[in-house]
Amino acid sequence: MPTNAPAALADATASDAALRRFLHGLPGIDPVGLEARAASLGTRSIKTTAKAYAIDLAISMIDLTTLEGADTPGKVRALAAKAVHPDPLDRTTPATAAVCVYPDMVATAKEALKGSDVKVASVATAFPAGRAALPVKLADVRDAVAAGADEIDMVIDRGAFLAGHYLKVYEEIAAVKAECGDKARLKVIFETGELSTYDNIRRASWLGMMGGADFIKTSTGKVAVNATPPNTLVLLEAVRDYRAQTGVQVGVKPAGGIRSTKDAIKFLVLVNETVGEDWLDNHWFRFGASSLLNDLLMQRQKLATGRYSGPDYVTVD
Amino acid sequence: MASAFEYAPAPESRSVVDIAPSYGLFIDGEFVDAADGKVFKTVSPSSEEVLSEVAQAGEADVDRAVKAARKAFEKWSALPGSERAKYLFRIARIIQERSRELAVLETLDNGKPIKETRDADLPLVAAHFFYYAGWADKLDHAGYGPNPKPLGVAGQVIPWNFPLLMLAWKIAPALATGNTVVLKPAETTPLTALFFADICRQAGLPKGVVNILTGYGDAGAALVEHPDVNKVAFTGSTAVGKKIARHVAGTDKKVTLELGGKGANIVFDDAPIDQAVEGIVNGIFFNQGQVCCAGSRLLVQESIQDELLDSLKRRLSTLRLGDPLDKNTDIGAINSAEQLARITALAETGEAEGAERWSPECELPSAGYWFAPTLFTNVTQAHTIARDEIFGPVLSVLSFRTPDEAVAKANNSQYGLSAGIWTEKGSRILAVANKLRAGVVWANTFNKFDPTSPFGGYKESGFGREGGRHGLEGYLDV
Amino acid sequence: MSETSSSSSTRLSVFKTYKLYVGGKFPRSESGRVYEVSDSKGKWLANAPLSSRKDARDAVVAARKAFGGWSGATAYNRGQILYRVAEMLEGRREQFVREVADAEGLSKSKAGAVVDAAIDRWVWYAGWTDKIAQIVGGANPVAGPYFNLSTPEPTGVVTVVAPQESSFLGLVSVIAPVIATGNTAVVIASEKAPLPALSLGEVLATSDLPGGVVNILSGKAAEMGPHLAAHQDVNAIDLAGADSVLATELEIAAADNLKRVLRPGAADWSADPGTHRMTAFLETKTVWHPTGSLGASGSAY
Structure with a gap:
């Protein structure tokens, strides 16, 4: 089995017991204090120049996503076009970071995005439930990478995690990472809504990073509770502490439920005041979202013109 | 920052x-x-x-x-x-x-x-x-x-x-x-x-x-x-x-x-560290530390002292000091020239008595009364800044080895208004809270107030x- | 104590040497001084120790030493011990009736009623030990995700200037509420009628009450009081037996470390005692702890 944990943490992954001891030895999280901190950062007032900066940054961090059973090549091409030029009325608008699709749409997306810097991300590993045998999951990943995916968004086996089989989760992440090789960056999705507690989310974050995650990601967008400021704050604290301990920097991606400019800016404030400017870049922070983009565009138009915009002045996809 | x-x-x-x-x-x-x-x-x-x-x-x-x-x-x-x-x-x-x-x-x-x-x-x-x-x-x-x-x-x-x-x-x-x-x-x-x-x-x-x-x-x-x-x-x-x-x-x-008060904020090695850091910051920098129940003495278990201080210093570097009317300001002005002079003098005493002074990089406005968030390490019970109420944004950091020692140091004060306890161990919270001679004890939180909650001190x-x-x-x- | 019954016997009675009760022991005054105690008609009853400020100091040390254990004992245990005091007194009722009659110039039957009331007072406070916290403490419904509980705690070492006239019922009425809640006491007995107090020490010593919880000094409140009122390791003072001049002086001295002060008030020691003599020496401690949700569910933006 490949091991991706940095030398400093190699002992922690030596056995299931060792891994449990390590993960359960991480500092606990008091939910009320965590939520209060997230809420307090949510009261930051981001105005004028700071708002303009934040809106463009947020646009550039979006993994513009379509993950529907009804996805078609036409839908994916439309999304790709929007990713490259989010606002047809204003070509100074930055492109999004990536489009995010199912593996069978990777080739279509890749083709549509040719010549742009926009990446193709693909969910894999039997997304969103992750309930398939490992060889099937790995084949899913292999397919997507072969089709040209720049990034793979995998889901962890929440069942194994909740049953306490941490080594199994770890080894699966490591195996997926091996499939990605140096072709694709790996995002590890925890489905935080199913892990339920913040302590679990912190443990999963470390497990993901030790397994080789390039990004850790809150959720699939397919369950009731997706990205929230507090659960994203837990991820941010984890990448901050992980870098301090190992020297390795890992990105963060909240996904699902972030729909307004106001929300997006709150997340950027969390990034700014928890991990700082080293993460204020789409190489290290992403938003997994779809409807968020139009709200950012309308707010951007408002800042530029002084008028409130409306839905007819941004594109539907 | x-x-x-x-x-x-x-x-x-x-x-x-x-x-x-x-x-x-x-x-x-x-x-x-x-x-x-x-x-x-x-x-x-x-x-x-x-x-x-x-x-x-x-x-x-x-x-x-x-x-x-x-x-x-x-x-x-x-x-x-x-x-x-x-x-x-x-x-x-x-x-x-x-x-x-x-x-x-x-x-x-x-x-x-x-x-x-x-x-x-x-x-x-x-x-x-x-x-x-x-x-x-x-x-x-x-x-x-x-x-x-x-x-x-x-x-x-x-x-x-x-x-x-x-x-x-x-x-x-x-x-x-x-x-x-x-x-x-x-x-x-x-x-x-x-x-x-x-x-x-x-x-x-x-x-x-x-x-x-x-x-x-x-x-x-x-x-x-x-x-x-x-x-x-x-x-x-x-x-x-x-x-x-x-x-x-x-x-x-x-x-x-x-x-007055000289509240001890006790952080055990099994504390929820990120929330403890927030609690410490809130405890001493809320209202520029001009709070009678401020957690002005940080008692940290020696085994996690370095780690906690690193986190605390990093956090202090994000505090925004300046125009109190700005909605993003965390640290406002000291209330008066007189109070500023008192804080300044006590901080100087801290240095003179050999404690190590640290503040984040922080530009103070030219007009008005301002004092940068300040942390003193290498403080012992014998230091003036561990005993006297400063009533300003100045935190004295002391260490302890065992719960008994933490309680003894916390209670070793003429005051008895507030105290904080940070640990994930429920029985320790109750045992320590029981022994603290203070009118308000915040466990895994700090500086919370409510009209239904009685407030007031022991001793002086x-x-x-x-x-x-x-x-x-x-x-x-x- | 006088010689009695010489008609039937020529036996000389055995006098009792009255001693202080400090730290569970019965010392003489370190000063070596005594003073004469007489009955209401001026007849000599005994010599009592004339305590000094050093005796008072020793008593504070003993009271402080006993505080941790006594305040940390379960309320049930304290109640058992206070009840035991009542049991012991009941057994020595005749002695106390005699001493109270001598001390206060009461008839046997009136003295008997006083002693009965004093015994009943111990029973009353014995029952309070494990109830007072439920009466004066409780959960506070704060507007936030916090559990918040107020509990009464003993304030510490309490100096008690015992009533001058009511040498036994008054005495018991001021000591029992102090210790029922877990405080420890340094008691200055009635100056002119200290014998029932000194005898009470003997009862306390045989009632499972840990040494130092109650310390009884005889002598002059005006001599010891100022030292105890100014003592930095005393937390509170009950001025029940101080006259208005002394009470004011002691209250001023007590301000040095902000002692809790219970001022002298109208004293009907046979009335329903209420709870105020207990609450006067209780602190309220309020403890907060976050509650929050069970899981990291949908926190709103």
């Missing part, structure tokens, strides 16, 4: 508050000049701008106000509790309506960030009046026997750190129980109390029930010593508290005192409790 993401200024508008060029004393429902015509200026500590000129009460004014309160007492105390309740409910509602105005005013006069006046002071002020309003017609059920009686005229002297909140803590229970009030706000923060006088007018409160005397310590002393005052309530320094305790000796005056932090059912006792003849 320098960042690509610079927050643009986001100032709250000053235009919501209209400060008159001068104010009189509020006696018997009227604004009047001081008998000797004296006035003093109140300035904004963040800019040194003069905000207004207010009357300076002297002995004659104190006498006039006490007489007005005495005259009003008969009718006020005879009102059915349900009627007194409605006045207090009215006041609570008007405070809510005018809370933005009052928050801006408090920030201007006190120097604390608008974030705090808006999100902490004002909501608590309104809540306090709501809470005690409900008690006014339920005193028979408060556990002090049937039909408990008010004391009479309450002389109340409050500090400058939470001007309107301390006013609420004093006036709400006093009126609910049927007493009348003469209140003296601190000389550096008279304005919100004067606006409160206007709220009493809007609420139709009978004349003389609340009287506000702006002035200095001499007026406070005259109020405390006035022979027709039945109740003395004081929040402020321990030194003045002791003077008051001596003054009332041999009289029938009932006294409650909320005085004073006596009596404010808030909750307990807060009624100080205003009842029981």
